[in-house]
Amino acid sequence: MTRNRPDPSLLFHPRMPGNWWLRKRTYFLFIVREFTSVFIAAYLIVFLVQLYQLGNGPGAYQAFMGQFASPGWIGFHAVALAFAIYHSLTWFYTTSIVIPLRIGAMVAPRYVFTLLNVAVWLAVSAAILAIYLIW
């Protein structure tokens, strides 16, 4: 327990500027990382609408899917994909910090865990693609 503290009225209290996240590259990348979730959620809503149209019958679904070839929708999906990939990579990296990968008594360098995750990610993606094509 400490009994001695400075007089609060004489302290200078700094304030974070509103644009703090623009002042450092790492902060900016952090905000981008957090905002990947917005693009992923947006994509999922679009996907949900797509599935909703499926419930309205094949005609409605085909009509809805037809619009996806337009440059606007392609652009949307391309941007969503870019953010989704950014999410995947940052997620694998941050997970490597949370879960140390032990090989025997040694803790493996983080990039090993990250690369391992990337490999699993690519394998899972290929598997999903294969299942879809075989179906």
Next chain:
Amino acid sequence: MNHRKTLEPMWWGLFSAGGVVAAFLIPIHIVLLGLAIPLGWLPGSAEIFQSWIVRLYLFVLISLPLYHWAHRFSFTMSDLGLRPIRKPLAILCYGSAIAGTVVTAWVLLRI
């Protein structure tokens, strides 16, 4: 320090699960359904969605990342200046994720 009980472990658990699902599964879905099929690189068929296993999978695929969004969005908006309304913002975000879960289930059931 305020030692109130909190639901934050639950929200964080859902956020993490959503983050994992999004990281491993979402990109290939965008590639497939958002780019490859509309651009005609691959044939588009909706038959696969009739499967119950696929629909269960889709439920997980869509609902969990919504919690991931809710968690990150509410924290990030707080960090970007909405800290004064942190509580209502959190209720709105997590509430939206819950609503999204219900809607997802409904949509998948009516396919």
Next chain:
Amino acid sequence: MSERTVSLKVTRYRPGQDSTPTAQSYEVAYPDDWVVLDALNFIKDHVDGTLSFRWSCRMGVCGSCGMMVNGEPRLTCSAFLREFDSQEIRIEPLAHFPVIRDLVIDMSGFLDKLKSVSPWIIRDTEKDPSEGEYLQSPKQLDAYHPFTACINCLLCYSACPIFGLETDFIGPAALALAHRYNEDSRDQGSAARWNAINDHNGAWQCTFVGECSVVCPKSVDPAAAIQRLKVDTAKQWVRSVLLPWGQK
């Protein structure tokens, strides 16, 4: 040894006189092996005795000389002047903390936070020293040892934007020390630390920016510690929901 000159732009804040900090520049000629702290001491001794800052061991272990050097939190005893290409180096008090004077910050809040996580060994039954040590294998030691390296220099707090926005956040160093004791095989006190950690101002406030670990001069990796606390706390929470009768 070659000498060069640099202009140190130092933040001054005179409590009771200034309402906000101002910057004051000092020209300093320095030999190649000077660190920022040497330059500040030169100013203090020979140019301007009114400049106030903390320092002591000048070997990177007492933790008292942390300041913002060109916007980055650094221990000034190990920040060599020759590292900086610029003609001018900005020296500011550690970011996000209240300033007492000049480069001296108020760290009493940190000490309260440190205490709030009960950073000591907690046991159900104590063994008398005459019965010998608690055995601990090198592997058990390794599990928590990196988190014992914290020198409480508070650079991590200055790197953390979340602490800047929410000064009640317990923050990286205190949480890393909570994790250090939770992971110590001799400790049985994680339940006692649960409330402090499982709080909005505890681990949950952290959004894993990760800069705390980048600036840590002792490679403590508080970011990892906090995320592991979240995992442990979430597991514990699930257990308490699923097995409520098993909990105290």
Next chain:
Amino acid sequence: MSMTVTHDILIVGGGGAGLRAAIAAAEHSAGLSIALVSKVYPMRSHTVSAEGGAAGVMREEDSLDQHARDTIFGSDFLADQDAVEALVQEAPRELIQLEHWGCPWSRDPDGRISVRAFGGMSVDRTLYASDKTGFHMLHSLFQTSLKYDNIVRYDECFVTSLLIDDGKVQGVAFVNLFSGRVQAIHAKVVIMCTGGCGRVFPFTTNAAIKTGDGMALAYRAGAPMKDMEFVQYHPTGLPGTGILITEASRGEGGWLCNKDGYRYLQDYGLGPPTETPVHRKMELGPRDILSRCFVQEDQKGRTFEGPHGSYVHLDLRHLGEKLIDQKLPFVRELTRNYVGIDPVVEPIPVRPVVHYMMGGIHTDIDAKTPLDGLYAAGEVACVSINGANRLGSNSLTECLVFGARAGRAAAEYALDQPAPATNPVEALASDEQRRLDAQFFRKEGGTENVADIREAMQQTMEEGAGIYRDEARMQQTCNDLRELRERFANIRIEDRNDIFNTERIGALELDYMLEVAEVIANSALLRRESRGSHTRTDHPERDDANFLKHSLAYRTETGPRIEYAPVSITRWQPEERKY
């Protein structure tokens, strides 16, 4: 904070000894109120810089007698043997107690605390927490101290005087750095734990805060200073900064080589050189001898010349990266960060550097000083277990053993004291405020720069009270110090802001250092023999007939008055000290 605060026990200094004393007192009786006053936050204390380890008998192959004998032999027979016996006997319990409080001691594969070799010790008995032992001890003690609600800290408060009333120490007056105001705390008993005074020398491992505050405070209050002539040079400091390269680097097998790559210690009776370290031989000789060997090697022109004076090499390369990272990671970090040298591939430049004061406030075996109500422990005190030369790794143990003893003894003392009928401290505090205002805070005029006087003091101390000493140079130093004292009366203090005014603190610290430096130089002048770290070219032999005794310095207006007191000898008769 009100002006009249009362505690049962007041501890000045929050390092290893102070924190250990506080915890001992807190555990002795929960009803005691304990104040811990420190000029820095406790975890900044200089204990943090100790690296190598703490000695204690932990293994079957070791014995208390061997530890005692090594210590007494290392002290050149000036240590009080009853005190040494207490130290070695209580060391194991204290070290295990610290383990129970969370100190991350390095471990053997079977889970026991590891031990390593250290200079002058005949067995591996130095417990260590990698090579940051002091850091880990300090933080373990500090964090443990947080759990005691009856320990109340006054952080960043600079003590300016002991309050004496009715012939007893009754508290302290201090400047609160946060307000600049002089405050006072009444206490039934005061324990001084402020550490050493290495900063009276220009080249030291000691942190900036090691300015002899407690020594000067006690000395001014009338307590005698014991054996202050004995100043330990550590053989391996980094040139320029004086950063300590731990003796553990030699305990683990490091070599000291001259500029020809030759392990020169073999020429000074410490051989023969062996591949693996042998206890008490070569690089594992005691610090005083190794430091003298460096000077002689330098005089033979066999050292390197650098911008910060001559140096030799500490070679760790043959130990390999794995051992260095495991056991000496801090050495690697320090040399990489501060001199850009990786000890895995390059030898480290080192030279002797002022490290430790064997002397201090005279205390008995229970840490009690001759001044009623004043106790002291740690480097500030002289029990004495270190005599004329301390063995490495005994000082951290000393902080624990005698810190705990001081805490318990002071608790007993406080419990015996009646509550004060009147509280005199308020009046004393305002007297102290007036004194400090006149001499420092509101002092008008003055032309002398504090830093200039400090540098002159350090210079003359190195010249007159260094590794090798002689009458003429010591006398010159004594004269210089008197002159500096006069110049000090004319210092200039510009800063008039009361809050965190470090210019004032710097001046007050110099005031203390001048006091302590004078005691060191005058004690040295009168000890006409060579013993342990005190080596005189004009009296090269040990003289047991005349000087097998402690020197005690008392303050007078004209300078220290030196008296002598017998050394306590129990079972080990003085013999020639040869390794």
